[in-house]
Amino acid sequence: MYETIQVLHSYLAYVALAMLIIAVINAVSGLVSKRIFTMDKDLRISLFALILCHIQLVVGLILYFVSPSGLSAIQEFGMGGLTSAARLLAVEHPFINILAIASITIGWSRHKKFVEGDKKFKSIAIFYGVGLVLILSRIPWSQWF
Numbered sequence: 001m002y003e004t005i006q007v008l009h010s011y012l013a014y015v016a017l018a019m020l021i022i023a024v025i026n027a028v029s030g031l032v033s034k035r036i037f038t039m040d041k042d043l044r045i046s047l048f049a050l051i052l053c054h055i056q057l058v059v060g061l062i063l064y065f066v067s068p069s070g071l072s073a074i075q076e077f078g079m080g081g082l083t084s085a086a087r088l089l090a091v092e093h094p095f096i097n098i099l100a101i102a103s104i105t106i107g108w109s110r111h112k113k114f115v116e117g118d119k120k121f122k123s124i125a126i127f128y129g130v131g132l133v134l135i136l137s138r139i140p141w142s143q144w145f
């Protein structure tokens with residue numbers, strides 16, 4: 001169970017991150033070039049990134065309860081007893097990623113309220129961009145590669 005979820009979370013991270021990067025680049029380019037926000041391309045890219053991040057969130061939450069590096073690490077060593085590497089996995093990575101995905105979800109909800117393409121692109125660019133930066137800031141890089 002743990003191994004399967006861990007491998008899933010590890011591989012899904014590539015897809016979710018790639019789609020999030022594409023969504024941010026697409027929104028910034030749409031904003032700069034003052035394009036029309038289209039339903040068949042811009043909406044789909046943003047929605048696809050949102051869905052993948054939410055799936056990654058659910059898998060991450062399950063992983064948090066089954067992994068020895070998640071909640072059990074805190075239960076075993078206590079907050080103060082964690083090394084910085086262990087704290088990254090058990091506290092910083094989960095907490096910051098939940099905030100990141102909240103930001104992405106806000107960006108998606110806000111963009112729907114606007115009719116103008118530039119405001120839609122701006123909402124996606126800012127909120128998805130913040131989410132992307134937060135996620136990248138707390139990836140356990142050394143463990144991933």
Ligand code: HEM
Nearest residue numbers: 010013056057060061063064067069070094097098143144
């Ligand atoms: C888009 C959001 C996320 C991304 C891109 C992401 C990415 C990753 C990556 C690349 C790893 C290292 C995987 C490996 O060792 O091969 C990892 C580990 C982990 N993640 Fe996430 N994660 C995300 C969200 C979350 C969330 C929301 C939680 C929990 C609430 C979470 C919990 C964990 C845990 C506990 C580990 C350590 C697993 C272990 O080594 O046993 N992740 N994550």
